[in-house]
Amino acid sequence: MLKGRYQVSLLMAVLMLVGSACSGENDTATQTTVSTTTTAPPNTATTTTTTTPTTTTAAAPSTKTTAPTTTTAPTTTTTVAPTTTTAEPEFPVTVAGVLIPAKPTAIVSLSPTATEMLFAVGAGDQVIAVDSFSNYPEGTPITDLSGFRPNLEAIAAYGPDLVVMSGNPEEIASGLEALGIPVLIHEAALDLEDAYRQMRQVGAATGHVEEAEELVSTIQEEIAELLDEHAPEPVDPNAEPDVRLTFYHEISDAFFSATSSTFIGTVYAMFGLVNIADEADPDGYGYPQLSPEYILEADPDIIFYGCAIWCGTTAESITERPGWSELQAIRNQNLFEVDDDLSSRWGPRLIEFVRLIGQSLGNFSRDG
């Protein structure tokens, strides 16, 4: 009798432990993807860097903000005439399958990327609340709202006429739709085209089609220039791998990295760089945790590291890791810090991320 009870309780303990280990695994998995859309805390360094494209487009709404929103709409519609297809849409409009009955004037954004896009296309003065991580641009109506664990009641309390969010955590969208609030859901962008498409959608949903189009073409032009200037020869991605530079992009100090199938990865690939994380991710999950042995053996030419704020990673701390001082990237001082906000958002500031990589390549020093 007693023995039987012990066995049952032991089995239960076993099952509970397995369960908790598995759920822990799930949490890491989701978190890894989620974290690319998250942000570090307010960063004064990035706000002061020059943002040519962003400021020009962002300047448009800020000059208009003196006038109330109602007058902004007619001014934009009257200026639209010339182009054939990009005529300002008449509301109601359907964007990505979402019906938006009238030009929104009370937008809630639950994603830092969406917030940056909204402000960049000139819809900043239509935004009434943004989530707690939407720290850019300066002056966003930042609130306690969470994009990870959204609270339906808290969002509804703002009386939004459009909610923009990243992913659909906890099936919050159906709750909002039940309240008659249109919800524009943006999944994490996988490449530049995704990012452009989302910018255009944000423009269409808010009545700023023209500005969104301008924003996209400005970014495209700047990227073309940067590639022209900084991409090492040959930029042909089909070139022999052994003549191309290899790199390791470190997301966190537990050696999480991002492969070429991620948004960050596609940007590096534009510069013709070879990503050492690709080999570690045959299933295309995108964010593998690399084995330190493997990183040493791959001996990348360049190390881009993030997590300066959250992990305290510095060029020095990387050099001090056991065995790492032998790496050629470290011997040749080719370690470059990547701002977490820039590399984890695919909004208008992606041009700054591209520039950062370009400049790093400009500073690349070869084996003496």
Place this chain on the structure above:
Amino acid sequence: MDQERVNLKPLRFRWGWLTATLAVLLVAIFAGITIGPAGITPGQVMVELIGSGLGGRPSTLSSIQQAIIWEIRLPRVVLGGMVGGLLALSGASYQGVFRNPLADPYLLGVAAGGGLGATVVIALAPATTSILLPLAAFVGALGAVALTYAVGRSIGGRSAVSLILAGVAVAAFFTAVQTYILQRNADTIRQVYSWILGLLATTGWREVLALIPYAIVCGTGLLLHRRLLDVMSVGDEEVDGLGVSAARVRTTVVVFATLATAAAVAVSGLIGFVGIVIPHTVRLLVGSSYRSLLPISVIAGAAFLILADLAARTVVSPAELPIGVITAFVGAPFFMLVLRTTRRYVV
């Protein structure tokens, strides 16, 4: 019925099993050092270790390959062995003093306390994690156990059941606080989870050195109590009959076991399952005498964790799996199999 079985257990030392587990440990160490994602052949590794390491001959490997062997693989194997041994030893000791098969290093809130300590550091002082995290995990684990002990004594004197109930309550509370902090700091969740699932990937000789004093003190302390644990498995009165206070023995063993767990958890993260699976498996094989159980559990735990870590870095190579997933995934079914096929189970 169970009493009879207890009395049938031989109390002599099980040298055969000790030798067998030592052999397994040696194989595990050999495999752990020679196999890995880096393309170095086992032969090259042996030449490097014996020829250059012991014989002082110039190395035939590149400086990076040398670093992989000496700076990454070797400390990882050593640390895995130490952590596995300590967790298994603590688990066996807890089960002995509480006469409860569910007792393991997590029972008294060690995991919850350590987890809370780590979470607080990662969330509130992120840039200092490398220095403060082990310390905070250690303080959190000890704090939780102290609280468990105080609550347990206040509700039920010195009985083992009241302590275990207190441990459940304390662990639930600490976990709730930890979850709250994580919700308030969504950014840090991934980092905390990599720690919760165990983390040998980022370790080196520094962690090994940090753990050695605790391993020696706690290991010796617990192993010296193995005969008293045998007496205690019969009853507290029998211990008292020897002129030794059962309560004092229990306190001493709990302090050593907790210190050992907290130290292990601080350097490696929360690696679950070793403390419960290994002692029970060993118990099924060698009998329930703590004289044999404790030392053999140390060796088996070390071998198990070295092999689990080997799997963690080779199964999805060159990516890594969290070691806690491996220990649960391999340990749980194996444990169930052992339970099913053995009819000798007695605590």
